[in-house]
Amino acid sequence: MRTRAAVTYGLNTKFDVKEVELDDPSATEVLVHLVASGICHSDMHHVTGDQIAQLPMIFGHEGAGVVEKVGSAVSHVKPGDHVVMSYLPSCGTCRWCTDGQTNLCDLGAYTVQGPQIDGTHRFHDDEGTGLGQFCLVSTFSEWTVVPGQSVVKVEPHYRLERACLVACGVTTGVGTAIYRGGVRPGDDVMVYGVGGIGMNIVQGAKVAGAKRIIACDINDWKLEQSKLFGATHTVNPTVTDPVEFATELTWGVGVDRSFEAIATPETIGAAVRSVRKGGVATVVGLTRHDQPDIPINPSEFVLWQKTLTGSLNGGCNPRNDIPAMLRLWDSGQIDLDGLVTKEYRLEEINEAYDDLLAGKNLRGVIRYEWADNGVDA
Template identity: 45%
Template sequence: MNTLAALFRTVGAPLSIETIALDAPKPTELTVRVAAVGLCRTDLHVMRGERRVAMSPMVLGHEAAGVVESVGPAVQGIAPGDHVVLTFIPGCGVCRWCAKGLHHLCAEGPRITQGPQLDGTCRRKDAHGKDVGAFCMIGGFAERTVVDQASAIVVDKDIPLDLAALVACGVPAGVGAARHRAKVKAGDSVLVVGCGGDGMNVVQGARLCGATTIIAADINPDKLDLARDFGATHCVDSRGDVLTRDVLHLTEGIGVNHAFVCIDPATTLLPAFRATQKAGNVVVTAITPDTVKSIDVPPLELFATQKAIMGAVYGFMSPRLQIPELLRLYRSGDLKLRELITKTYSLSDINQGYEDLEAGKNLRGVVTFD
């Protein structure tokens, strides 16, 4: 079958809207009619060449939800008509990490920038007959996609699919970082540097955990205004020394219990580290461009202050457990999802959506399909 898709072809160029051929699903795969896909910054890093992928053309898009159209004969627990959220790390189910329920650490994870499906072959071809990859084994910037069952989680049909898409990446990344990585406790103080798709969800994750001081930091005053709606108690400028000074001022000179680095770790990690109190946590949720090989943190300072610097992918919890849990929190009114969407776009307007993200206009832009 043919499907319209937004292809990454060349670093620095806009996505190319093309009709591509999509093969039928293999035995463990399913065809999904994509209903909504979020415009996450990670795809922008690919377009800019800051996050290298192994092949082109490639269909980007990894924050997607849709409706299952057909399933291969070996697919278990997923049927045509089911609503699914697609996960940007597949849970193979058999590696040592998946066996422990830690699907966010799946051994197949490092392959998500390669392009082929989980079985190593491609399901897509362009008009010239060339293989087309799928970013994160999803390729969500398309009307239809074929994914392995390891990349799909069935969700309840009463959840609007544009909101379901959000819990594929940004929401679990942020909320989970607070709940499952830092394990924020009631009464704790938190700093969130960068209030975009991840950071705004760290803010609401910290609120869910009962943090009483939630300091939002950004260079964009509009994002800071919005952060108050999501639970921020204080707002500060996120630039360097000013950030550290202002956060220390707000925390009786000792710093926060937990700092979250949600944008550009190359410039924000050290100021955030210095705004964190002794024995506190510094959690990195953001991607650093491949070209940045190291970030300076004085080793003696790390030793003496006894702080922990840690990474968090997918909110440090299996998406298989976390996604249904987040949707329950949405249903109970404890988690904001609709408020995260700034604007929706058609697939043909996707490049405008990324221009708006770069201009700081969007918390989350979402491509929706009729």
């Protein structure tokens, strides 16, 4: 079948929106008609070469849509079901899945290689070139074929043009605060970077019952927005040193938990210095794949017993936590509508990423045209 998609052919090039060919799903795969896809910075890291991916590729990993067709071996979804993508598939049988760490599933190794799990491509351009699928899902396409392990069925009353956000940004942020960072009621928390991920860390810290939530960013508009999501204090590091700010606010103690969602060595170092004795600093921002070091004094880990940890997809189990995040939205405990600054058509994807990089959006969302013509999105 034919589908419009945004194809990336080389590093630091614009997305090329064009018609491509899409094969039918295999026995273990699912054909999905996309309703919406979030605009996430993670894709751009691979376009610029900060992270490695095999090009050409169709990016996009934060999507939601309606199942059109399923392979003969797929039983957990059927045509007509509403689904949210899991950009990290889980096999259920590897060491990590059986240990409850499904976000670390061995299938994650396939997410940037290009072909599907069986080594073949589903997308092809008119020259016959196989087009890779980012995270095996490629949500920057009207239609996509994905592994059965990559779709999570959700209740049909959820608006998919907002539910798509729980495919990545919301689960990563809220999960990082609650699971990886371990925010507890009464904690003081600091979040470095309040874009699409950091703002959801703020929401997660609020859900977990944090006392103070300090948002740190050089973008004053984002700092103002963070107050709507639960931030109690804000600091712009171009004006005030954030470590000194956190130390003074906590009477010289330091915050209980800090989170780094900017992905620079300097902010990672600041996140570590911000926490108290026995505190935890969690890194969720993606630095360059070849980043050699970060400015941290190792003595802090010994003498102050601090912890520095990482977070992949917030430590979430997508099949459990994607529906859980939607229930939090249902109950008003987290806000998805407020995260979306602007919606775009697929042909506006380059403008959408320009806006993201310029700091104009918390989250941009691509809406596919068919979703405006009678589909309950």
